Amino acid sequence: MAKDLETTKAKFAVGELVYHRLFEYRGVIVDVDARFMLSDEWYEQVARSRPPKDQPWYRVLVHSSNDETYVAERNLTSDINIEPVEHPLIKEFFHDFVDGRYVTGRRVN
Template sequence: MPLPLDVGVRAGMVYLVLVLAIPIQYYLSNQMSVPSTQRDANLKRLLKTFYHFKSKYLSLPSWKRWCWSWFKKAESLRTGQKFIILGKDPGKDMGETPAKDVLTYRNPEGYFAKSTEVRSYRPTDVKFRVGQVVKHKIWGYRGVIIGWDAKAHAPEEWLNKMHPPDKTRWRDMPNYSILVDTRDRGTPQSTYVPQENIEVISNYEIQHPFIWDYFDSFDGALYIMRKALRYFYPKDG
């Protein structure tokens, strides 16, 4: 009987930690003969490297994502249906996310920061970056930025409803697409928010079923973009 995904993932993580224990012990024993100042500096570099490694490879979400990617590859071989990847060259490892052509088909006008235009220029008034965790100043919900427009880009009917006459300035400032934490709003959703209505928060991980379609890991302050998303926001990385 196959193990449940969570049990198998945790078992794999424990095995990897045990495998890494011996080389780490060897490294630390060699450091005992090094001057204390140099040893402290080396240890800090080691801890920093380990933290990034842990965030990317030893976290439960990353292992789930890895297992799921292999499941999807196996499924694609069984059904003959490919999972197309996002980006300029589908032959490169840019991460499994909705294909560029699919995004264009779903949203040909590129509304709500869903445009496939590469943001090769980043205006100075764009205050926040893709991957930053933010909180809505008015409604209080938290989320992570997955895209931005230098000015609001949405259907006129939506703008008239969400950006009332006394808030016309919202149209002319940067607006951000945000994946909302499901602990704040039970139904998985994204919002489109003017810059002045959000503020950055740190040391807070967002819960959303699609978050790993956009990011590889979380370093405690910022979500690290997958290659596919970084292609469209090269100045935000």
């Protein structure tokens, strides 16, 4: 896994606002995987556009919803809307929203 993190550079980070290009929803990144980490069964059933498994994938809280998604990097862009995301789990992950980005209370290496 360490090798994957060294060779794969994620475009987005935890706390960033993103927009899903295909399904047109806003969200916030709550976790980043250097490569696809779910089951092959999930991939076959859900990832219909067959995005690459060896590129970053993101756990995203969907705005104005209770939904949480797992999204390939190629399907995300930066969100031009800098308003906070409304989701019931926001406070579980973040303690503040500053300059269009969520802030965690955890230190990052």
